[in-house]
Amino acid sequence: MSSQPSRDIIELADRLARAAATGVPCKPIRDVLASDDVASAYSVQTLNIEAVLASGGRVVGRKIGLTSPAVQAQLGVDQPDFGVLLDDMDVSGEAVIGMHRLLQPRIEAEIAFELSADITTPIAAGQAPDFVERVMAAFEIVDSRIEGWDITLADTVADNASSGLFVLGDSVPRRDCPELSTVEMTMAADGLQVSSGVGSDCLGSPWEALAWLANTALTYGSGLRRGDVILSGALGPMVPVTPGSTYRASITGIGDVIAVFSE
DSSP states (O other), X not given: OOSSOOHHHHHHHHHHHHHHHHTOOBOOGGXXXXXXXXXXXXXXXXXXXXXXXXXXXXXXXXXEESOSHHXXXXXXXXXXXXXXEXXXXXXXXXXXXXXXXXXSOEEXXXXXXXXXXXXXXXXXXXXXXXXEEEEEEEXXXXXXXXXXXXXXXXXXXXXXXXXXXXXXXXXXXXXXOOOGGGOEEEEEETTEEEEXXXXXXXXXXXXXXXXXXXXXHHHTTOXXXXXXXXXXXXXXXXXXXXXXXXXXXXXXXXXXXXXXXXX
């Protein structure tokens, strides 16, 4: 992003930041940005992330969005995107996740990675495991500051890829993880199955997703770092969060992750 963002970029960043601060979703940004203007949308995202960092926030990783054909179909988009994970998004240690922190949340199960090294040059999917310490079962609690989830690709990119919160669950060392393209995921809400999928639903393999992210992040000027948590993308359809419900996902060969929401 240039050192002097345009008036449009500043206006859209303010619109999304105000929605996050007030809890009142805003109208889509495509009244200003073309729905396919991804570069400008990432500039909006970056401006708001820089504001959070300036106020004391800390980057702990990245998330890949829109990797699953099912989720792409749900939202009417046709390519992945990425967002930034901040320290206050990690609710892994919370017994109950407060609904007051969210506007219109949905939940999806996925594989997360903890990076063992910086990624400073482009990589292929076959190289991705060399940069990973641990492989984890995870929930991403996606959210949208845009009313009614009425989004195009530019809308969700600008809105930090519709990031909300995340939960990290069971993990295995990378050397012990199964073939990720063939793992199976099932997710239940209060004991009733609500979503399922397989590893290949995530861009063919979560390793492909990690390579895509590493290379795309370099394109936009900020590589992935040792210790980063990477949410690799949904393994099945996302579902709306019901207040008071308990969600559990199981991923074969990796383990379980649980999220409990307040009333």
